[in-house]
Amino acid sequence: xxxxxxxxxxxxxxxxxxxxxxxxxxxxxxxxxxxxxxxxxxxxxxxxxxxxxxxxxxxxxxxxxxxxxxxxxxxxxxxxxxxxxxxxxxxxxxxxxxxxxxxxxxxxxxxxxxxxxxxxxxxxxxxxxxxxxxxxxxxxxxxxxxxxxxxxxxxxxxxxxxxxxxxxxxxxxxxxxxxxxxxxxxxxxxxxxxxxxxxxxxxxxxxxxxxxxxxxxxxxxxxxxxxxxxxxxxxxxxxxxxxxxxxxxxxxxxxxxxxxxxxxxxxxxxxxxxxxxxxxxxxxxxxxxxxxxxxxxxxxxxxxxxxxxxxxxxxxxxxxxxxxxxxxxxxxxxxxxxxxxxxxxxxxxxxxxxxxxxxxxxxxxxxxxxxxxxxxxxxxxxxxxxxxxxxxxxxxxxxxx
Numbered sequence: 001x002x003x004x005x006x007x008x009x010x011x012x013x014x015x016x017x018x019x020x021x022x023x024x025x026x027x028x029x030x031x032x033x034x035x036x037x038x039x040x041x042x043x044x045x046x047x048x049x050x051x052x053x054x055x056x057x058x059x060x061x062x063x064x065x066x067x068x069x070x071x072x073x074x075x076x077x078x079x080x081x082x083x084x085x086x087x088x089x090x091x092x093x094x095x096x097x098x099x100x101x102x103x104x105x106x107x108x109x110x111x112x113x114x115x116x117x118x119x120x121x122x123x124x125x126x127x128x129x130x131x132x133x134x135x136x137x138x139x140x141x142x143x144x145x146x147x148x149x150x151x152x153x154x155x156x157x158x159x160x161x162x163x164x165x166x167x168x169x170x171x172x173x174x175x176x177x178x179x180x181x182x183x184x185x186x187x188x189x190x191x192x193x194x195x196x197x198x199x200x201x202x203x204x205x206x207x208x209x210x211x212x213x214x215x216x217x218x219x220x221x222x223x224x225x226x227x228x229x230x231x232x233x234x235x236x237x238x239x240x241x242x243x244x245x246x247x248x249x250x251x252x253x254x255x256x257x258x259x260x261x262x263x264x265x266x267x268x269x270x271x272x273x274x275x276x277x278x279x280x281x282x283x284x285x286x287x288x289x290x291x292x293x294x295x296x297x298x299x300x301x302x303x304x305x306x307x308x309x310x311x312x313x314x315x316x317x318x319x320x321x322x323x324x325x326x327x328x329x330x331x332x333x334x335x336x337x338x339x340x341x342x343x344x345x346x347x348x349x350x351x352x353x354x355x356x357x358x359x360x361x362x363x364x365x366x367x368x369x370x371x372x373x374x375x376x377x378x379x380x381x382x383x384x385x386x387x388x389x390x391x392x393x394x395x396x397x398x399x400x401x
Contacts, residue, residue, distance in 0.1 A: 001082040002076075004203070015207070015208050015210060022154070026151050027151060030235070038232075046187075049225050049226055050226075053219065053222055053316065054317065063307055064254065064255065065247075065249065066312060067312055068313060069367070070193060070313065070367050076198040077371045077374060080375055081378050083201035083204065084145070087100065087205050088100055094386045098383070099383060100144065102158045102184075103142060105140075105349075106142060106283045107286050109137070109140070109286075110136070110137060110138075111136040111137065111138045111334050113127075113135075113163050113331075113332055114330055114333060115132045115134075115329065117131040122303070123327065125250050125361045125362075126179070126359045127163060134164060134179075135165060135396040136162055137164070138159065138161050138162075138334065140157060140158070140282075140286070149277070149279040150279065150282045151277045156184065156185055156234075157234050158184045159185075159240075161180065161181040161183075161260070162178050162180050162357070164177060166178060169360065170357065170359065171358050174393070175354075178357050178394075179357065179358055180354055181260075182244070184243065185242055186227055186230040186231065188223070188315065189368060191220075192316030192317070193314065193367050193368065194367050197368065199216055210224075233270070236268050236286060237286060238262060238295050239264075241260065243258075244257050245257075246355075246369050247304065248364055248365055249362055250303060250362070251361050254303060254304070255304040255365055256303050259300045260297050260299055261297060261300060262295070262296075287340050290338075291336065293336050294336055295333075296331055299329060299330040299331070300327060300329065301326065302321070304319065304324065310324070312366045315368050343401050347401040349387075350392050351394065352376075355373075356372070
C-alpha cells in the first residue's frame with residue numbers, strides 16, 4: 001500500500017481552510033452564481049482544459065476499443081483496496097458498515113428501462129439489440145466515503161441502474177439476470193488512471209484529499225478544475241445529468257460511454273438555503289417530485305470513433321461530442337412512488353451494484369474498470385460480512401418493496 005506521513009499542523013490548517021471555502025460555496029452558488037456561470041463559462045473553460053490535456057498527451061497508436069494493461073497495475077489496485085478497507089474498518093462498527101464509495105443513499109427507486117425502437121443499427125447490441133422494457137432498481141447516492149449533511153458534501157451525486165430479467169451469460173457469477181450501469185454527475189472521472197486513484201485514496205484516508213490535486217503534478221490540477229466545473233450544490237438527484245466516465249464495449253470491437261439526462265430542465269429551489277437546509281434535502285426533493293408524478297430520463301450512448309482523442313485508458317479525457325454525439329437509446333422511467341421507508345432502505349443496503357454485472361457485449365474497458373472488478377467485489381464482501389447480511393439478486397417478478 002502507498003503510504004504517506006501523517007499530516008503536519010500546517011497541512012491540517014490549510015485543509016481546514018479549504019473546507020471552510022467549500023462550506024461557503026455550497027451555501028451560495030445556487031444564489032445566482034451557477035445560473036450565470038454554467039451556461040456562459042463552463043463549457044469554454046472545460047474545452048480549454050481538455051485542449052491542454054490533449055496537448056500534453058502523445059498518440060500511442062491504440063485501435064478502437066483496445067485496452068492495454070498499465071505497468072504495476074496490480075500494486076496500485078492493492079493499495080486502493082487496502083485504503084478503502086482501512087477507512088471502513090476505522091469508521092464503522094460491525095453491523096453498521098457502509099459502502100466505501102457512493103456511500104450515502106438518497107433513494108432507491110423502482111423504474112422501467114424502455115429501449116427505444118429507433119436505436120441506430122450499429123448500436124443494437126446487448127440490452128439495446130431490440131425494443132424492450134426492463135424492470136429496474138435505480139440507486140441515487142452521494143460521493144462518500146462518509147455521509148455528511150447534503151449541503152456539506154463536495155457537490156456530487158451518482159446514479160446506479162440495475163436492470164432485471166436480462167438473459168444471457170454474465171461476466172460475474174454472483175448475479176445471473178442483471179445488467180448494471182453506473183454513472184456520476186461529472187463528465188470525466190476524478191482521476192485519470194488507477195495509479196493516480198491509489199494516491200487519491202491514500203490522501204482521503206489521511207483526511208487531506210484536496211492535497212492530492214495540488215501535490216502530484218499539473219495534470220492532476222487540471223483534473224481538479226474539471227471536477228470543480230461540475231461539482232456544485234445539487235438541487236435534486238432527479239435534476240442532474242450523469243456520465244459513465246469510463247468506457248464499455250458495445251458489441252464486438254466497439255466502445256461506448258453512456259449518460260443519463262433528465263428530460264426536464266427544471267431546477268428546484270433548496271428549502272432553507274443558505275443556512276437552514278435539511279440534512280437530507282436531496283431525498284426530500286425526490287420525495288416531493290415523485291409524489292407529484294412520474295419522472296423520465298434519457299439514457300444516451302456515445303460511440304468511440306477516434307482511439308486517441310477518445311481514449312480507453314485515460315478517464316480524465318472527455319470524449320468530444322464533435323466527433324461522436326450522444327444518441328438516446330432508452331428511456332428511464334421513474335414512476336410516482338413512496339420510497340422513503342425503512343423497508344426500502346434495508347433493501348438498498350443489501351443490493352450491490354457492480355459494473356461487471358454485465359453481458360459480454362457491455363464488458364467494462366480500461367484500467368479503472370479492470371480495478372473495479374476486484375475492488376467492488378472485495379469491499380462489498382467486507383461490508384456484507386461485517387453486517388452479517390446476505391447478498392441478494394433482485395428479480396423482476398419479486399414483490400415491490
